Amino acid sequence: MKQTEPLRIGDRDYQSRLFLGTGKFGSYPLMRQAVVASGTELVTVALRRVHLHEGQDDVIEHLQLPGVHLLPNTSGVRTAKEAVLAAQLARESLQTNWLKLEIHPDPRYLLPDPIETVLATQQLAKEGFFVMAYVNADPVLCKRLEEAGAAAVMPLGAPIGSNQGLQTRAMLEIIIEQSGVPVVVDAGIGAPSHAAEAMEMGADAVLVNTAIAVAGDPVAMAEAFRLATHSGRMAFEARMGSVNKQAAASSPLTAFLVNE
């Protein structure tokens, strides 16, 4: 397959523009196979309190693959203060400065809190984190996050896990046009065609989890997303033709059967 331009975020270049969440997979081996099939170089993990009465099975062992980096998230925090502590713990646990910052206090729609997200980004950027901030598809907010020191913005296509696709398309277009940092469309991407659509629009990457993890065959779906993401990026780099109201002939319209 033709290579596309590498994506630089923070101090790292990514050849794959598909980032993968590791939640909801039925088993660790299935998760690992899907990660491999997706071709991803960046996978998210969450952090949870250790339950003392349960055995610990280490998810990280199953994600140790060549070229695959970890992106801890702050899922479960409700405020900037909690997010900063979660980030510091993530750095200690996984020895990485990379962070997916997500602060969503509302359990029904899991929509991110913009004010807390900006406050946390300011603090964490000062502490040397590469903050990838999960936010609603708000172009003004994305610029504010950029100013606050975010390494990338991650606007949502639709609520987390909803598989609704790019419901926020019009706002994503503005974000992509204006952003000085990479734009990773996160959340809501439910089908490979949604990933391709985001990439064709010029998104720098997509982050997918539920659509792959809950598919009938997650490994095959991971491959489908790999192809769609790559295909969408290739199309973007190849510069698509414009959309026109009127027809524009693809074949010569000169006289053929009838001499006029």
Add this chain to the structure above:
Amino acid sequence: MIRIILNDDEITLDQGDTVDALLQQLSMDHPERIAIAVNDSVVRRSDWSSYRLNDNDRVLMIAPVQGG
């Protein structure tokens, strides 16, 4: 004896016990992935052997899990 709150559990330790002693008491698996905060401040791994816990300390112990 001192009592600490570890996540949601109350734990009894000896006076002067360190974070390392707490982990040994719990026979924790995969300690290399664990991160610990005491009273909302991270205690670096390199300090586990010297950091002494006090009565009523709130210890937060986290580990990575699957997630998006």
